[in-house]
Amino acid sequence: MEHSFSLPNSGHNYDAKASKLGMWLFLYTEILLFGGLFMVYMVYRALNPDAFLIASFNLNVWMGTINTVVLLTSSMTVAMSITAIQKGNSKLSLILLAATVLAAVIFLVIKYFEWGAKIEHGFWPGMDHFINLPFGEQLYFYLYFFMTGLHGLHVVVGMIFILIVMKKIKNGSQNKDKNQLLENSGLYWHLVDLIWIYLFPLFYLIH
């Protein structure tokens, strides 16, 4: 181990371990952020089991399934892109990251059509149809829009994160020996996937 001193922000203080640990600490706060929302969901669902069941029939299970597959695929491509860069194949790494971004776009487009259909039918909080729904079903749609919306926001952030990393791979500042930023963006992307793995059965698969 070397023990050389360098000034902060001088660009010579790359510390992959510290960077990774910091990323994980951030991910823990994300887990607890969504954890709180899952608790709200649990309480309201326990109080209104039938209303949640009826409201869930308004969602399209197949769209949710396709989105799950899309996210899982993107998780694999981002994991493989880390393998590629560690083996020194920057080109393959870039292709796999581009595939990840493409999957993120597909996910968001499907989400757009899903939300669009709901809003068209007046399920957005405050719309005519929504106001006439029983209270339990209103709670379901509040939670549906808030939780999938917050998750969608994470997809957008993860996509931007990956695009920045792609730029850095292109100019060579992320490479075989120095790729913690790519690993961190991968970790973030997997977290987005993890949250969706729970959101999917909780909102789409109530039967």
Add this chain to the structure above:
Amino acid sequence: MSDTKNNHTQDDSHHITGYAEHFGTYVSLIMLTFMTVFISVFGADLNTLTVATAMFIASVKVLIVAYYFMHLKYDPKVYRVMILLVMAMFVIFLIMLMFDYLTR
């Protein structure tokens, strides 16, 4: 973290997961996804068990993603210990919340 284990953790963090292993992980995740959809859509007679089954399958999927895609399996132990602490915190919050609602 600890100086004595430094060499060991150093080796762990340089483990490169192969493409085939990632693909195998992916296939198992897709199979679990179709399993959970199938149980929910076609196996409605499971009734009260469906929520538990869906949550169980989701948790298995999450573990697979965390262990293989997120590399936890090959990371130093400290990451696994920390995530256990976070999970314990979540469970404590949950138990406190349940006590609140059950005793009203």
